[in-house]
Amino acid sequence: MTDTLLWRLAYDVAEAHQPDATGRCQNLLCGGRQAPCDPLRNAERAMRLARGDAATGAQAPAPRPRPAAPVRPEHPCSGREAA
Numbered sequence: 001m002t003d004t005l006l007w008r009l010a011y012d013v014a015e016a017h018q019p020d021a022t023g024r025c026q027n028l029l030c031g032g033r034q035a036p037c038d039p040l041r042n043a044e045r046a047m048r049l050a051r052g053d054a055a056t057g058a059q060a061p062a063p064r065p066r067p068a069a070p071v072r073p074e075h076p077c078s079g080r081e082a083a
Contacts, residue, residue: 007050014043 019035020026030037036044 002052003050007047010043010046010050013039014047017043 017025017027017030017035017037017040023035024030024032025035025037025040027037027039030039
């Protein structure tokens with residue numbers, strides 16, 4: 001377990017969004033939507049992430065491109081010898 005706090009929170013959300021006998025979410029916030037509802041899916045994903053599972057079913061975001069190195073302008077006195 002890598003993140004027990006996240007896992008416990010996700011477990012509580014998953015527990016609160018279990019489907020009833022008809023296959024609908026019994027949580028009042030979901031209003032009887034077909035299970036699995038979005039909060040249940042997110043909670044299950046968070047539980048996998050909290051355990052450190054790398055395979056979450058979603059692709060990792062692409063790495064951000066690195067900014068180009070700034071180009072320093074030539075100093076007007078470059079190339080001259082000091083007098």
